[in-house]
Amino acid sequence: MIRAKKWVAGATAAVLALALVTAGCGTAKNENNAQGGGGGNKTFRVAMVTDVGGVNDNSFNESAWNGLQKLQQDKGVEVKYVESKNDADYVPNLTSFVKDGYDLTWGIGYLMGDAVKEVAKKNPDAKLAIVDFDLSKEGLKNVASVTFKEHEGSFLVGVIAGMMTKTNKVGFVGGMEFDVIKRFENGFKAGVKTVNPKADVVVVYTGAFNKPDLGKQAAASMYDQGVDIIFHASGQTGDGVFNEAKERRKAGKTVWVIGVDKDQSLTFGTDVTLTSMVKRVDNAVYTVSEKLLNGQFPGGRVLQLGLKEDGVGIPETTKQNVPADVLAKVEEYKQKIINGEIKVPATDKEYQAQFK
Structure with a gap:
């Protein structure tokens, strides 16, 4: 019989943290129809924009939001999300959080890759991150990428x-x-x-x-x-x-x-x-966000997670x-x-x- 612990598919935050490299820190802000709750530390805020699947997709958008909610519980930061109804919403939704001064803005999903790149280029002082899309070769030091095998x-x-x-x-x-x-x-x-x-x-x-x-x-x-x-x-x-x-x-x-x-x-x-x-999108989102909170944002890098990393x-x-x-x-x-x-x-x- 295989031991149960071998079948726990999630990566711990500590395992993911070891795979990350350090970089700088910065700022980024919220949209009027964004959902979420405020934490105790109002000086650090993290937001995410879903793709068209929405936050209740029973899939990776929901997993990402679970990761941010855990970050709020553990670290007392403010977290929010906004749902995209179509691909035309991606850039406006990301831009709204950036212009509102959020410390980190996540784009969730491959479909948002081009939008995150566009917003990052226009806002070099803002910090963004993307799941399922590799922007590490774009020379964008203000974007962290997470992909999975x-x-x-x-x-x-x-x-x-x-x-x-x-x-x-x-x-x-x-x-x-x-x-x-x-x-x-x-x-x-x-x-x-x-x-x-x-x-x-x-x-x-x-x-x-x-x-x-x-x-x-x-x-x-x-x-x-x-x-x-x-x-x-x-x-x-x-x-x-x-x-x-x-x-x-x-x-x-x-x-x-x-x-x-x-x-x-x-x-x-x-x-x-x-x-x-x-796919442990929740732990990946948690860890990258925590890295920024600790002044170690992996900007310009890609974190790729497979079986070896328990991703x-x-x-x-x-x-x-x-x-x-x-x-x-x-x-x-x-x-x-x-x-x-x-x-x-x-x-x-x-x-x-x-x-x-």
């Missing part, structure tokens, strides 16, 4: 899907098709094919991260094709995947969903959640549905990835080179 964690849930499918058909539902989500897809497919070369992997992109109805439609089509396990990387759109799975379960069908970013069994239940590929992985609740022998195989592959024995494909080209 999603393909490594996705390989592990692919191993689970490949070993546990009863139909030899599994599925992947992505939001929008860009580098971050392709890492999820290719890592997942690689894990499935490594342990079950005969399995088919059906891939669908919905084109949105905030459309549960599209997720539900995609899941219904896949389940109708005989897919019995779906891994989604689609933000709030994935809620629809879970909803379809729940309906099928009620009708007596054995289907599963693999969650993303958070332990989604805590939201949707272990009856339909086989496991989740967890991605699977949650302890996985053992409720996944047998011990499968977990043992997952642990075996995890160590091989950490040791460099396996290089997980992140792009289509890398995947095709390994699995022709």
